[in-house]
Amino acid sequence: MIDQLFLNNFKAFRSASIRLAPVTLLTGLNSSGKSTVLQSLALLRQSYDSGILMSIDGDTDSYGGFLLDGDLVELGTGQDLLHEDFASNPPGADPRISIAFTTTDKQQYGWTAQYVPEQDVLPLNLAIGPSDWRDAALFSRRFQYLQADRITPATTYPRSHHQAIGRGFLGARGEHAVNFLRHHAQDVVPEGHPLRHPEAGGHTLLDQVVAWMQELCPGVNLEASEIPGIDSVRLSFGFGGTAGLDSTRRRRPTNVGFGLTYALPIVVACLTAGPGSLILLENPEAHLHPRGQSRMASLIAAAASAGAQLIVETHSDHVLDGTRLAVKQGRLAAGDTAVHFFRGNGAGVEIITPTVAEDGSLSEWPEGFFDESENTLDQLLG
Missing domain, CATH: 3.40.50 (Rossmann fold)
Incomplete structure (x- = not known):
């Protein structure tokens, strides 16, 4: 460190x-x-x-x-x-x-x-x-570096195996975060882990991401899925379901607003941090309500408790x-x-x-x- x-x-x-x-x-x-x-x-x-x-x-x-x-x-x-x-x-x-x-x-x-x-x-x-x-x-x-100019709501996001899976890199703008989450959605966050949310509906990475995103927007859930035949992935949000699979009405990021999409790469970066990780963050509070900004600080503290180092411009x-x-x-x-x-x-x-x-x-x-x-x-x- x-x-x-x-x-x-x-x-x-x-x-x-x-x-x-x-x-x-x-x-x-x-x-x-x-x-x-x-x-x-x-x-x-x-x-x-x-x-x-x-x-x-x-x-x-x-x-x-x-x-x-x-x-x-x-x-x-x-x-x-x-x-x-x-x-x-x-x-x-x-x-x-x-x-x-x-x-x-x-x-x-x-x-x-x-x-x-x-x-x-x-x-x-x-x-x-x-x-x-x-x-x-x-x-x-x-290592992760997330700039202030992060991904904005869009209908699709890139599916780069080399960046998201091979390197485990979310991209400087967080552009590979959706594909990373799609690939690692079922990874287990073990009991007792500092980043495990007490209100999460399950033990997978997707469950934990949903729980932390609900700190920013109560009731939200999300789903990251592959689009067959093209090198893109899709992100969708739902409200009122669990991890997204049993929600009947999905919403595109373009119909939800900037805050959730802007925050997602930070949530994924923090939840996948561990001993020896280094995360550089610019303005994690961007597009978030004051309550969400405070909750983001809680997530950053939890990532540090898991052994990561976070340098945050705010x-x-x-x-x-x-x-x-x-x-x-x-x-x-x-x-x-x-x-x-x-x-x-x-x-x-x-x-x-x-x-x-x-x-x-x-x-x-x-x-x-x-x-x-x-x-x-x-x-x-x-």
């Missing part, structure tokens, strides 16, 4: 060291650097998947690079990536862009790339880490409060949380990190940190 992330000359950060926990919440105003944290890890994974990330096994002939534009992130060229007030090391030298992290088992990993303004592949000139670096969760099948005080409640209720240890508030300070990005106590309280509440409701209420009552 990653416990510290280091960024140098990377987009919003001239130099940053960011603590990561089993549940890390990245909060702050728009364009304050939250997404950059997720993008740095996604960039490493994207470069690895493309086969060009430099080996860290001592092979000096194996030079690779950062692939800036790909399936996970599209960051442009070197001049888009380099921090505008970059630091040179040593002074006067060409700038370098680096991403590094340490893990809870005391391993260190790091990659440093040369700055090439007009290229979308930046050549690496340094990499450090253990010989078995590919076993890190960031480079394994246990603008929702309900996600924050749901996480704090999970701590107070003993479903998530206070030490297993990290909350970061990003804000510009005129000279870069300032990161403020309130700590969560065992009773769910925060050590500080900086100005601009989820205080808009209180500010508005003061004006209404003034």
Whole structure:
């Protein structure tokens, strides 16, 4: 599990060291650097998947690079990536862009790339880490990255055996989540598992997905099915049945609304997470009612209890409060949380990190940190 992330000359950060926990919440105003944290890890994974990330096994002939534009992130060229007030090391030298992290088992990993303004592949000139670096969760099948721009209601979704079944990857937009669920619908979620919902109608993955989706929309059920003869699958929703098979009236996602479809890939990602999983989430609260946002925080806490690490960018005080409640209720240890508030300070990005106590309280509440409701209420009552 990653416990510290280091960024140098990377987009919003001239130099940053960011603590990561089993549940890390990245909060702050728009364009304050939250997404950059997720993008740095996604960039490493994207470069690895493309086969060009430099080996860290001592092979000096194996030079690779950062692939800036790909399936996970599209960051442009070197001049888009380099921090505008970059630091040179040593002074006067060409700038370098680096991403590094340490893990809870005391391993260190790091990659440093040369700055090439007009290229979308930046050549690496340094990499450090253990010989078995590919076993890190960031480079394994246990990785998921779900962007804010996720799948929207549609009549069909792609059926890629390689992505959903071979790699177990839901897609950066969650586009393979429906096919993944179709294939794994009858997988068993065992008794006593932290992610097993107490109100689920059965022990299968589909039963659990339905139960958690009902936290977002009471009474909903769903069905994922293959469309014969074409490489597509169909998702349908029902209301008032059980797992969908005995519901008489099915509804297309296009007739239900954005919230359920938008949330489904996150529910599937969390329910299939386990020890060593790494999940990067952008705005899990999108298109959800405040109650659903709080329930989403409960699901994230449950996934962490199952051994996963989740790094979450959020603008929702309900996600924050749901996480704090999970701590107070003993479903998530206070030490297993990290909350970061990003804000510009005129000279870069300032990161403020309130700590969560065992009773769910925060050590500080900086100005601009989820205080808009209180500010508005003061004006209404003034």
